[in-house]
Amino acid sequence: MEKAITVLPGDGIGPEVMKGTLRVLKAIESRFHHRFTVTEMPIGGNAIDETGNPLPPETIEQCKKSDAVLLGAVGGPKWDGMEQRPEQGLLRIRKELNVFANVRPVKAFGPLADIAPLKPALLENVDLVFVRELTGGIYFGQPKERKGSDEAVDTLYYHRKEIERVVKKAFVLAASRKKKLTSVDKANVLESSKLWREVVDETAKHYPDVKVEHMLVDNAAMQLVRNPAQFDVIVTENMFGDILSDEASMITGSLGMLASASLSEEGPGLYEPVHGSAPDIAGTNAANPLGMILSAAMMLRHSFHMNDEADAIELAVQEVLNANFRTGDISSNKDKVSTTDQVVEQLIYR
Amino acid sequence: MEKAITVLPGDGIGPEVMKGTLRVLKAIESRFHHRFTVTEMPIGGNAIDETGNPLPPETIEQCKKSDAVLLGAVGGPKWDGMEQRPEQGLLRIRKELNVFANVRPVKAFGPLADIAPLKPALLENVDLVFVRELTGGIYFGQPKERKGSDEAVDTLYYHRKEIERVVKKAFVLAASRKKKLTSVDKANVLESSKLWREVVDETAKHYPDVKVEHMLVDNAAMQLVRNPAQFDVIVTENMFGDILSDEASMITGSLGMLASASLSEEGPGLYEPVHGSAPDIAGTNAANPLGMILSAAMMLRHSFHMNDEADAIELAVQEVLNANFRTGDISSNKDKVSTTDQVVEQLIYR
Ligand SMILES: CC(C)[C@H](C(=O)O)[C@@H](O)C(=O)O
Ligand SMILES: CC(C)[C@H](C(=O)O)[C@@H](O)C(=O)O
Numbered sequence: 207m208e209k210a211i212t213v214l215p216g217d218g219i220g221p222e223v224m225k226g227t228l229r230v231l232k233a234i235e236s237r238f239h240h241r242f243t244v245t246e247m248p249i250g251g252n253a254i255d256e257t258g259n260p261l262p263p264e265t266i267e268q269c270k271k272s273d274a275v276l277l278g279a280v281g282g283p284k285w286d287g288m289e290q291r292p293e294q295g296l297l298r299i300r301k302e303l304n305v306f307a308n309v310r311p312v313k314a315f316g317p318l319a320d321i322a323p324l325k326p327a328l329l330e331n332v333d334l335v336f337v338r339e340l341t342g343g344i345y346f347g348q349p350k351e352r353k354g355s356d357e358a359v360d361t362l363y364y365h366r367k368e369i370e371r372v373v374k375k376a377f378v379l380a381a382s383r384k385k386k387l388t389s390v391d392k393a394n395v396l397e398s399s400k401l402w403r404e405v406v407d408e409t410a411k412h413y414p415d416v417k418v419e420h421m422l423v424d425n426a427a428m429q430l431v432r433n434p435a436q437f438d439v440i441v442t443e444n445m446f447g448d449i450l451s452d453e454a455s456m457i458t459g460s461l462g463m464l465a466s467a468s469l470s471e472e473g474p475g476l477y478e479p480v481h482g483s484a485p486d487i488a489g490t491n492a493a494n495p496l497g498m499i500l501s502a503a504m505m506l507r508h509s510f511h512m513n514d515e516a517d518a519i520e521l522a523v524q525e526v527l528n529a530n531f532r533t534g535d536i537s538s539n540k541d542k543v544s545t546t547d548q549v550v551e552q553l554i555y556r
Numbered sequence: 557m558e559k560a561i562t563v564l565p566g567d568g569i570g571p572e573v574m575k576g577t578l579r580v581l582k583a584i585e586s587r588f589h590h591r592f593t594v595t596e597m598p599i600g601g602n603a604i605d606e607t608g609n610p611l612p613p614e615t616i617e618q619c620k621k622s623d624a625v626l627l628g629a630v631g632g633p634k635w636d637g638m639e640q641r642p643e644q645g646l647l648r649i650r651k652e653l654n655v656f657a658n659v660r661p662v663k664a665f666g667p668l669a670d671i672a673p674l675k676p677a678l679l680e681n682v683d684l685v686f687v688r689e690l691t692g693g694i695y696f697g698q699p700k701e702r703k704g705s706d707e708a709v710d711t712l713y714y715h716r717k718e719i720e721r722v723v724k725k726a727f728v729l730a731a732s733r734k735k736k737l738t739s740v741d742k743a744n745v746l747e748s749s750k751l752w753r754e755v756v757d758e759t760a761k762h763y764p765d766v767k768v769e770h771m772l773v774d775n776a777a778m779q780l781v782r783n784p785a786q787f788d789v790i791v792t793e794n795m796f797g798d799i800l801s802d803e804a805s806m807i808t809g810s811l812g813m814l815a816s817a818s819l820s821e822e823g824p825g826l827y828e829p830v831h832g833s834a835p836d837i838a839g840t841n842a843a844n845p846l847g848m849i850l851s852a853a854m855m856l857r858h859s860f861h862m863n864d865e866a867d868a869i870e871l872a873v874q875e876v877l878n879a880n881f882r883t884g885d886i887s888s889n890k891d892k893v894s895t896t897d898q899v900v901e902q903l904i905y906r
Contacts, residue, residue, distance in 0.1 A: 281744070293744045323781050324673050344694075344712060350747050356716040358751035362694060366706040392795070394631070394643045397700050401708035427803035428811065431673050431781055445742070449799060453777035461778065 208241045209510055212272040212474075214265065214299075217251040217292060218483025219493035220278025226495040226550035227276065227502045233554045234506070234515050245272065249299065250280025250292035250483075260295030266302050274509040275303065275476045276502060279483035292483075301341050305468035305476045306368065307375040308340040309504070310451045312434075317527045318459035320538045324431065332457055334437040335383070337376040338447025340468055342368045343398070345444050364398045364443070369405040371471065376441035377413045383438055386417045390426045390442035390450065402443060423450070430454050455480060460535045462494030465501040467508050475509045477501040487534075491545040494533040496523055499553065522556040558591045559860055562622040562824075564615065564649070567601040567642060568833025569843035570628025576845040576900035577626065577852045583904045584856070584865050595622070599649065600630025600642035600833075610645030616652050624859040625653065625826045626852060629833035642833075651691050655818035655826045656718065657725040658690040659854070660801045662784075667877045668809040670888045674781065682807055684787040685733070687726040688797025690818055692718045693748070695794050714748045714793070719755040721821065726791035727763045733788055736767045740776045740792035740800065752793060773800070780804050805830060810885045812844030815851040817858050825859045827851040837884075841895040844883040846873055849903065872906040 213228070215221040228244060235242055247265040254260050260280070269275045277299070280292040314322065314329035322329060347361030373389070380387040389406040391399035403420055410418045421429065423446045429436065430450060434457050442450065455461040464480035479497030487493055500523060507516035531544045531552045544552075563578070565571040578594060585592055597615040604610050610630070619625045627649070630642040664672070664679035672679060697711030723739070730737040739756040741749035753770055760768045771779065773796045779786065780800060784807050792800065805811040814830035829847030837843055850873060857866035881894045881902045894902075 291744065297745070323675060323678055323783075325675055328673055345745055347709070352747055352751065358714055358748040359697070360712040360746045360748050362710040362712065364708055392798075394641065395647070395695055396710045397702055398708040398710050401702065424798050424802035427777065427799045428806055431803060431806040433673075446799075448742075448774050449777045449796075452774035453781060453803065456778055456781040 207510065207512070208243070209274070210243045210245070210272040211505075212269045212275045213244050213246045214249040214269075214275065214277045215246065216249055216278040216280040216483065217282050218279055218485045218488040220280065220483055222488070222491065222493050222546050223479065223495040223498035224276065224278045226546055227498045229550055230499050230519065230553055231502055234518070237518070238512070238515050240512070240515075249277065250295045251282055251285045253295055254285060254288065254290050254292065258290065260290055260292050261298045261302075266299070269299065269303060269474065272474055274474050274505045275299075276505065277476060277478035278498065279479065279481065281483045282485040282488070284485075297345060300468060300476065301346065303468070303473055303476055304341060304470040306339060306341045307372045307469045308336070308338040308447065309379070309467045309469065310336040310338065310464060310480060312336070312451070312454045312457055312464065314457055315459065315463065315524070315527055317530070318463070318536055321536055322459040323456055324434070328434065329457060331435045334434065334454070335379060335439050336447055336451045336454070337372060337379060337439060337441045338451060339368065339372045339443045343444035362396065362398050364401060366401060366405060369402055370409065373406055373409050373441055375469065376439055377409055377416055380416045380439040381413055385415050386419070386438035388419050388421050388426070388437055388440045390421050390423050390440060390446055392423045393420070394422065398443070406441070426450060427453060430457075451480065460494060462497050462533065462535045463500070464497050465504050467501070467504040469508065475505065477505040491547055492534050493546050494535050495546050495550055499523065522553045525556050526552045557860065557862070558593070559624070560593045560595070560622040561855075562619045562625045563594050563596045564599040564619075564625065564627040565596065566599050566628040566630040566833065567632050568629055568835045568838040570630065570833055572839070572841065572843050572896055573829065573845040573848035574626065574628045576896055577848045579900055580849050580869060580903055581852055584868065587868070588862070588865050590862070599627065600645045601632055601635045603645055604635060604638065604640050604642065608640065610640055610642050611648045611652070616649065619649065619653060619824065622824055624824050624855045625649075626855065627826060627828035628848065629829065629831065631833045632835040632838070634835075647695060650818060650826065651696065653818070653823055653826055654691060654820040656689060656691045657722045657819045658686070658688040658797065659729070659817045659819065660686040660688065660814060660830060662686070662801070662804045662807055662814065664807055665809065665813065665874070665877055667880070668813070668886055671886055672809040673806055674784070678784065679807060681785045684784065684804070685729060685789050686797055686801045686804070687722060687729060687789060687791045688801060689718065689722045689793045693794035712746065712748050714751060716751060716755060719752055720759065723756055723759050723791055725819065726789055727759055727766055730766045730789040731763055735765050736769070736788035738769050738771050738776070738787055738790045740771050740773050740790060740796055742773045743770070744772065748793070756791070776800060777803060801830065810844060812847050812883065812885045813850070814847050815854050817851070817854040819858065825855065827855040841897055842884050843896050844885050845896050845900055849873065869903075872903045875906050876902045
């Protein structure tokens with residue numbers, strides 16, 4: 207198959223983990239006889255440096271006409287306090303591509319039990335997926351402004367349609383898995399959560415096989431630590447999804463392991479690791495490339511329907527972890543830390 | 557000393573844990589020669605049943621003229637879908653008493669390491685305190701409404717003054733402890749967080765001894781699991797504080813262990829456990845009374861300056877845990893579960 211991929215390496219460790227990921231995709235290309243056309247474009251801090259705009263129009267255009275988009279990470283102290291913020295590039299590309307459903311799988315990797323903060327018994331059978339609403343809520347609601355020097359306001363707004371489409375994606379996903387959906391809200395305080403709950407209950411009627419449960423966000427934050435294996439699919443609004451999915455990353459032992467897919471109704475998907483740009487280790491060949499590489503695997507599966515190819519990558523990741531090649535963030539032994547490049551080598555070799 | 561305490565048992569397990577707490581306070585009265593005048597008033601679901609109002613004016617009045625207020629818990633499925641919600645009683649009493657600073661200490665209890673989800677090594681030296689803004693933010697901002705059947709909006713609003721007073725309390729607390737303050741926000745997305753960060757930085761100038769750090773809420777949710785011992789005092793806005801403090805309760809092993817003090821500038825403090833009304837076990841003598849009892853200890857310390865008395869209670873709690881008297885929520889052995897009353901007996905006996 208021929209596929210056009212727009213690649214947005216971004217800032218910090220973004221370019222390093224992207225480089226490794228492209229090597230893995232090259233290996234997939236030759237093993238499975240595909241052709242991936244890769245076009246690199248600026249976003250975030252480097253785009254500000256180059257063009258004064260964290261999301262130049264050319265980047266948007268290129269993304270829109272490709273089959274899928276891979277994104278590294280954006281941001282860093284270099285752009286702190288500037289009027290243009292790298293994160294604006296990220297938020298705007300999500301909006302431009304209308305990728306309203308952010309899918310973040312969280313699985314415990316057996317060999318990493320030694321570095322995970324939770325007791326090993328709690329990690330068994332953890333295999334959950336967040337479906338986070340990504341283009342609405344308090345991230346985008348208006349007004350969102352400073353009034354004079356003394357007041358500030360943000361707006362958590364949802365239209366029923368925005369909730370319906372992401373909740374539907376979550377039900378479809380749950381129906382294809384363990385048929386359990388947990389919807390997280392704060393309906394005892396927020397009006398938007400009451401609407402959210404209504405939409406979930408209405409949608410549930412069309413998926414009688416899926417068991418639905420509502421959970422308050424404070425309780426969910428607790429249950430993810432207490433007993434993460436209770437969850438299958440978790441659907442929630444933008445900000446709660448941001449907080450809870452980062453929290454849950456600790457189940458895998460490191461944010462560096464987590465992949466994500468951001469999906470729209472029709473257009474290209476956006477695939478990015480959950481971790482940030484980690485400016486403190488940027489350029490030192492120390493970043494964990496697995497979150498980015500597993501995001502590319504999600505791209506192969508979701509956007510290109512290349513299941514064998516995605517399986518091959520995921521299996522190779524398991525093997526590399528079994529063989530104990532680990533970057534610093536997931537290493538339990540200071541004397542045996544692999545570099546980004548070494549982990550990529552090992553992966554390609556498998 | 558003579559002190560007037562208004563007691564709001566509330567719903568679910570509220571009355572049970574309150575009963576046990578009042579017995580402990582009786583024991584303190586006689587051992588230390590104080591006189592506590594206790595007046596019981598309705599709040600939440602039971603107040604709706606009695607008066608149609610989750611916070612009757614008589615309750616407010618009685619609270620305002622007392623030296624401190626003890627609250628059990630409110631809510632339950634009985635009042636689901638009603639127009640009047642028990643939680644409204646809780647939110648309104650906080651507002652009426654202007655208790656803008658909610659102080660929630662989180663300590664690992666040594667004997668409970670067996671039931672805590674985190675690995676024991678991570679629990680050593682955990683001794684942190686949340687200072688959660690409690691009377692502002694998205695809980696109270698206007699508009700907060702449903703527009704027709706398709707749209708809903710909540711408003712996250714802060715005035716500089718609201719931030720200043722709670723941040724100041726957090727600095728004072730940090731200065732009296734390990735001199736480290738972590739301010740949690742989402743300044744890369746929220747305007748209100750940018751104002752929050754400004755106020756923290758300005759206030760910091762008056763407390764040169766306190767080391768200040770800013771942390772994004774998604775990262776904080778992760779760090780609380782990854783390495784909770786890194787924190788001393790954490791200050792944050794209302795909703796983030798709600799989510800993160802419940803998450804952090806897992807460090808102690810159970811929400812049932814956590815106490816809180818809600819403080820105003822001048823008026824009576826409001827003391828309540830962090831747990832909810834647990835309707836599933838209400839009336840079965842199974843609730844953990846320690847969160848409520850430790851909240852009473854906070855009342856003695858903060859509102860009445862009775863440090864020896866508070867110490868006595870906290871020490872007794874340690875001893876009861878050491879002696880392995882535990883309610884179901886913190887028990888590791890199904891064959892040795894104590895009732896609420898048994899735990900209270902053991903405490904009083906010490
Ligand atoms: C960088 C930031 C704006 C972003 C978010 O909050 O969505 C990030 O935390 C994420 O989760 O992708
Ligand atoms: C019951 C609910 C409204 C309340 C809150 O969110 O403040 C509770 O979760 C708490 O933390 O005290």
